[in-house]
Amino acid sequence: MLDLDCYFIKGVLVVKMRGSLNSDTINKFNKATSNLFEYGFTNTLFNLNDIYEIDLNGYKTLLSNCKKIERSGRRALFFGIDKKMFDSNNEYNIHDDINVLNYFNI
Numbered sequence: 001m002l003d004l005d006c007y008f009i010k011g012v013l014v015v016k017m018r019g020s021l022n023s024d025t026i027n028k029f030n031k032a033t034s035n036l037f038e039y040g041f042t043n044t045l046f047n048l049n050d051i052y053e054i055d056l057n058g059y060k061t062l063l064s065n066c067k068k069i070e071r072s073g074r075r076a077l078f079f080g081i082d083k084k085m086f087d088s089n090n091e092y093n094i095h096d097d098i099n100v101l102n103y104f105n106i
Contacts (some may be wrong), residue, residue, distance in 0.1 A: 004032050013041040013050070020049040021058035033065045037072070044069055048080030082100075 002025035003018040013036065021029060036044070046062065048054070054062075061079060069076035 004027050005031070006036070012043040012045050014045045014047055016047040016050065020053035021048070021051055021062065022053055022055040024058045026058055026061045029061060030065070037068070044074065044076045046076070046078035046080055051080065054081065084090050 002021060005016045007014055008018070012046075012104040013035075017029075019025065046066075050063075059081075066076040066078065079095070
């Protein structure tokens with residue numbers, strides 16, 4: 001199961017995700033993000049603090065969506081994934097609030 005809630009903080013679209021992001025739920029995630037792309041939000045932040053399970057397919061899908069946003073001239077980040085789970089040096093994975101503010105120039 002995957003739930004997504006969207007809200008704005010200082011001009012940043014925050015997509016708060018709850019549940020699991022895995023092979024069973026990536027289609028729901030892709031559909032939801034495709035709808036968001038149509039609106040052309042400039043800054044998107046995926047909040048994964050309440051994701052209790054993420055597999056490699058879910059992680060790759062998340063990265064793919066961040067890259068798609070970047071290719072369209074917008075900015076995207078995500079946070080909430082344990083540094084040990086996946087590559088902690090990934091350019092889209094952010095670990096603290098200050099870096100989020102700096103990245104989006106807030």
